[in-house]
Amino acid sequence: MTVAHDRKQRLARFIREVWDEGDADAADAHVADAYVIRHDPGDPWDGMTLDLAGFKDRVRRSRAAFPDQRFDIQGLFADGDEVVMTWLWAATHGGDLPGFPATGKTVRMSGATVYSFDEEERLTGHWQITDRLGVYQQLQRNLAPDV
Amino acid sequence: MTVAHDRKQRLARFIREVWDEGDADAADAHVADAYVIRHDPGDPWDGMTLDLAGFKDRVRRSRAAFPDQRFDIQGLFADGDEVVMTWLWAATHGGDLPGFPATGKTVRMSGATVYSFDEEERLTGHWQITDRLGVYQQLQRNLAPDV
Numbered sequence: 001m002t003v004a005h006d007r008k009q010r011l012a013r014f015i016r017e018v019w020d021e022g023d024a025d026a027a028d029a030h031v032a033d034a035y036v037i038r039h040d041p042g043d044p045w046d047g048m049t050l051d052l053a054g055f056k057d058r059v060r061r062s063r064a065a066f067p068d069q070r071f072d073i074q075g076l077f078a079d080g081d082e083v084v085m086t087w088l089w090a091a092t093h094g095g096d097l098p099g100f101p102a103t104g105k106t107v108r109m110s111g112a113t114v115y116s117f118d119e120e121e122r123l124t125g126h127w128q129i130t131d132r133l134g135v136y137q138q139l140q141r142n143l144a145p146d147v
Numbered sequence: 148m149t150v151a152h153d154r155k156q157r158l159a160r161f162i163r164e165v166w167d168e169g170d171a172d173a174a175d176a177h178v179a180d181a182y183v184i185r186h187d188p189g190d191p192w193d194g195m196t197l198d199l200a201g202f203k204d205r206v207r208r209s210r211a212a213f214p215d216q217r218f219d220i221q222g223l224f225a226d227g228d229e230v231v232m233t234w235l236w237a238a239t240h241g242g243d244l245p246g247f248p249a250t251g252k253t254v255r256m257s258g259a260t261v262y263s264f265d266e267e268e269r270l271t272g273h274w275q276i277t278d279r280l281g282v283y284q285q286l287q288r289n290l291a292p293d294v
Contacts (some may be wrong), residue, residue, distance in 0.1 A: 129258050129277065
């Protein structure tokens, strides 16, 4: 197996364990001591460098409103120290967000994330774009009374 | 030079000639006879397959409101038949958009695009995410009267 292939498998496992299943402590095996959010418009942690405790806190807080969230990986592209992941995402809006109380309705999103690896194959950060306008439009629509 | 390196250079040239400089006819050298927009939330051509004339029409119409637009490529990642480009973008809002008359003010955006190549090194389509919420927020802010 090549390094590229191994990294893709490792990244897919990180997404499943930490972000899909919500096992924040599984980050111990995947995330470096310093994790840099280089670019992530709309993310409350955009621009920050997180230690492992901070990373786990971000996982728990991000997932609170969407406890059954699932990433559907569309593509994985390995080059140099990075793997790019394109993805679809779906979740039940099960917890409150500022201005958007929980509705129990499904929300969908898509995005692309560049993950960086260090020499020990741990994640050192990401550069991400998500279609957050699409999410807001769905949250607003879900909040509107049924006609 | 490797195939990956050549593709990255070719893609950067396509972006500069066609999208930055607005030479839609330069697409002849870069784009296949059928170009598929596989995923591009908010793009009026999302989901469509374009022939070369249709592709050039999309270039001209997309650029009309932003005639001096420039892409600032952040990263290029080659794997298999694809090259992923992460990018920043800036333009003067110089032409009218629906609901947003031209203001002459700068608009910025970021995004990630997966470009697919055929065996003749021509582009056969893309999968793209842009931070369109960020754009709308700037268009609204630019439209507001100066305080």
